Amino acid sequence: HLVLGIETSCDETGIGLYDLTAHRLVSHRVFSQIDMHAAYGGVVPELASRDHVRRIVPLIRETVAAANAGLQDLKAIGYTTGPGLAGALLVGASVAEALALALGVPAIPVHHLEGHLLSPLLASEPPRFPFVALLVSGGHTQLMSVTGVGKYKLLGESVDDAAGEAFDKTGKLLGLGYPGGPAMAKLAAQGEAGKFKLPRPMLRSGDLQFSFSGLKTAVLTATQQPDYTTEQSADLAAEFQEAVTDVLCAKALSALKQTGLKRLVVAGGVGANKRLREQLVAAVTRRGGRVYFPELEFCSDNGAMIALATAMRLEAGVAEQTTDGAFAIRPRWPLDQAFA
Ligand code: ATP
Ligand code: MG
Numbered sequence: 439h440l441v442l443g444i445e446t447s448c449d450e451t452g453i454g455l456y457d458l459t460a461h462r463l464v465s466h467r468v469f470s471q472i473d474m475h476a477a478y479g480g481v482v483p484e485l486a487s488r489d490h491v492r493r494i495v496p497l498i499r500e501t502v503a504a505a506n507a508g509l510q511d512l513k514a515i516g517y518t519t520g521p522g523l524a525g526a527l528l529v530g531a532s533v534a535e536a537l538a539l540a541l542g543v544p545a546i547p548v549h550h551l552e553g554h555l556l557s558p559l560l561a562s563e564p565p566r567f568p569f570v571a572l573l574v575s576g577g578h579t580q581l582m583s584v585t586g587v588g589k590y591k592l593l594g595e596s597v598d599d600a601a602g603e604a605f606d607k608t609g610k611l612l613g614l615g616y617p618g619g620p621a622m623a624k625l626a627a628q629g630e631a632g633k634f635k636l637p638r639p640m641l642r643s644g645d646l647q648f649s650f651s652g653l654k655t656a657v658l659t660a661t662q663q664p665d666y667t668t669e670q671s672a673d674l675a676a677e678f679q680e681a682v683t684d685v686l687c688a689k690a691l692s693a694l695k696q697t698g699l700k701r702l703v704v705a706g707g708v709g710a711n712k713r714l715r716e717q718l719v720a721a722v723t724r725r726g727g728r729v730y731f732p733e734l735e736f737c738s739d740n741g742a743m744i745a746l747a748t749a750m751r752l753e754a755g756v757a758e759q760t761t762d763g764a765f766a767i768r769p770r771w772p773l774d775q776a777f778a
């Protein structure tokens with residue numbers, strides 16, 4: 439009983455295959471377009487769509503073959519229906535719906551962020567419900583209370599840039615390539631936090647909202663000082679990373695306190711950040727809680743998390759199903775408005 443998951447919301451073509459009976463991921467493949475977009479300093483939507491078209495069918499074949507299975511073994515096909523780039527989403531949606539129609543199996547629309555926040559459940563020691571999810575990706579910074587599959591309550595989010603976006607934009611202004619996040623983390627490791635003083639935006643706002651756009655501006659201002667030299671960029675990157683980490687840790691702790699929950703699940707690309715991981719583990723375990731991360735390969739976009747979300751929705755009996763190949767994409771789609 440295999441479920442196929444298809445992810446094409448941005449610049450990764452991701453395919454995952456999940457075994458409903460054995461409750462495990464059997465194979466997955468990701469093709470990242472990062473190298474293609476790096477030349478432009480960011481994702482070019484039209485190029486992304488075209489590349490998904492090129493990659494998706496071979497990648498599905500490869501993923502299914504890696505499990506020694508055939509297309510006839512697929513019992514359902516889940517795909518990211520939003521949020522994301524419209525043209526990119528359309529590629530995954532069309533292929534998923536066409537394949538489901540041809541095979542006579544249900545096609546199941548999946549919320550991209552649901553995939554991200556369930557991704558730690560693919561780890562060897564998965565968290566149990568309920569938990570607080572800290573979703574830190576390229577497009578979102580959100581705290582959610584998660585009580586079950588499809589039961590997501592938004593506790594707070596960024597009022598402007600997402601944490602990943604802030605890493606990317608700050609990396610860009612420090613002259614690092616795209617994506618800025620991993621490059622910033624690498625640079626930060628060679629520097630020292632505290633030599634520069636950057637703000638901790640909204641640290642004491644008394645709610646669970648975030649704001650990261652001012653931090654990027656503060657970095658820009660620091661680089662414009664007459665005595666600033668590029669040798670100091672590592673210290674600046676370290677301080678930036680520390681500022682983001684401080685705010686994310688403090689708000690995640692507040693969310694645990696506010697909900698009375700003990701488990702924190704961290705998901706999304708920024709969840710790969712080593713400093714953030716260390717600080718979250720230290721802060722949460724000190725208070726008797728526990729932090730769960732996805733495997734590093736499942737932090738950024740992938741098909742495995744979409745296959746998992748599809749499987750979990752099917753098992754919980756809350757999978758939306760399209761009929762007769764009619765479908766819609768949802769480029770903008772708040773997770774707490776997703777069907778439960
Ligand atoms: P969304 O899921 O909100 O639509 P996305 O899919 O583009 O956005 P992800 O793939 O989850 O986001 O994460 C990508 C982001 O993670 C990028 O902004 C990238 O810079 C950031 N990132 C990746 N690795 C690290 C790291 N080690 N430190 C900080 N940021 C990182
Ligand atoms: Mg990406």
Ligand code: FE
Nearest residue numbers: 554575738739
């Ligand atoms: Fe994502």
